[in-house]
Amino acid sequence: MKDMVHDQREVRRARYAVAAVFAVHGAVTGSFATRVPWIQEHASVSAGQLGFALAFTALGASCAMPLAGRVTHRFGSRATLRALLAAWTVSLVLPSLSPNLLTLCLAMFTYGATAGMADVAMNALGVEVERLLGKSIMSGLHGMWSAGALIGSAAGTLAAHLGSDARLHHALAAAVLTLLGLLACRWVLDLQPAEDEEPPPRFTLPPRSALLIGAVGFCAVFAEGASLDWSAVYLRDRLESSAGLAAACTTGFMLTMAIARLVGDTVVDRCGAVRTVRAGGGLAVLGGALIVAAGHPAVAIGGFALVGLGIAVVVPLCFAAAGRSGPNPSQAIAGVATITYTSGLVAPSAIGGLAQATSLTVSFGLVTVLAFGLVAFAGVLRPGERDRARVSSPGAAVPDPRP
16 A cells, blocks of 8 residues: 555544444444344244354355455455445345355354454554554454444344344434444545555455464463353353353453453553553453352353453454554454454364363363463564565655554
8 A cells, every 4th residue: 555644634544433433334233233132033933043144244254354354455445435334334234134154154253254344344444544554453443343242232222122033123223323434434544555555355264473473362262262252151060150140241251351451552652562462461361260169150261251351452453463464454463353254263162172072171271271372472463574674665654653
């Protein structure tokens, strides 16, 4: 992309616009998640068939995300994000319209593909705005995603409580979110490829740098997926807590992550990405140890809170590092996103399979071990040659964020 000159007012406006895009993206996820029981009943599928259909979400995302760089190069960042975000918000209506397993699988594949491509496009723009501002914003952007997901899930919970038809609910939500997304996209940066810039390949494996950074993201997302899907079960089955307290643990974990992401940029600017991830990994290891050793629900809840606090900023920082790691930010971000999506898909089933073979305690022992990977491998998030070249370039707007 061209290293264009942008005034600070334009960049600040673009920051808020991208934050709004992240919130819209998260609201779609929250709106969908709360109506899964209705969708399952409408499609007349069993729990196993529903799990099979939901796997097509990650499959669609993994297949489509590597294409995002090519699309962005062809049409520019603003037009690409506008189209992909609109496709993602509109796709919200597809699962609730599906009358059987086959159509539900196709709907989830489309839902995941549009989600993944929009995810890559908005993270690439977030990385560029962060570079121009010269301070960390990626954690806050992902915090806005979490806030949007909480708002979407709250609205979905209300709709479910009122007994509304998910087709109507999702049609209204899609219309509102599409409008909000299109408005927000008016003020994002419009990055265009340089005249001599070669287009990225239509489909390619992630670069090596993205694989190393993605491995760090894998550890964090594995812990996140395990905690989201199994924290309530852990409290109910192992610690014999009430259903309400078990559910509150999961909600508390989500809130901890959202708050930590919203305030995480201040910590990153002060301490740098590497030290922040190492410290977060230490908190996550401590939290995992508390979960494994817990003899009382309060101890386990505290452990899950520490895990959420420790891993909250890791994925945003991985996306930021990927975007700065080479000449094709979208390709690197797509590689990291593919790895993290895979981790989110693998984690719940891996925890369940290990728990069936051994126990949930052993399963969260694995989570604790992977959390230690954040401490051990955080160094791959250090700035690469692309960062240093941009800082030293006469046309660079401002220095890049600290490592």
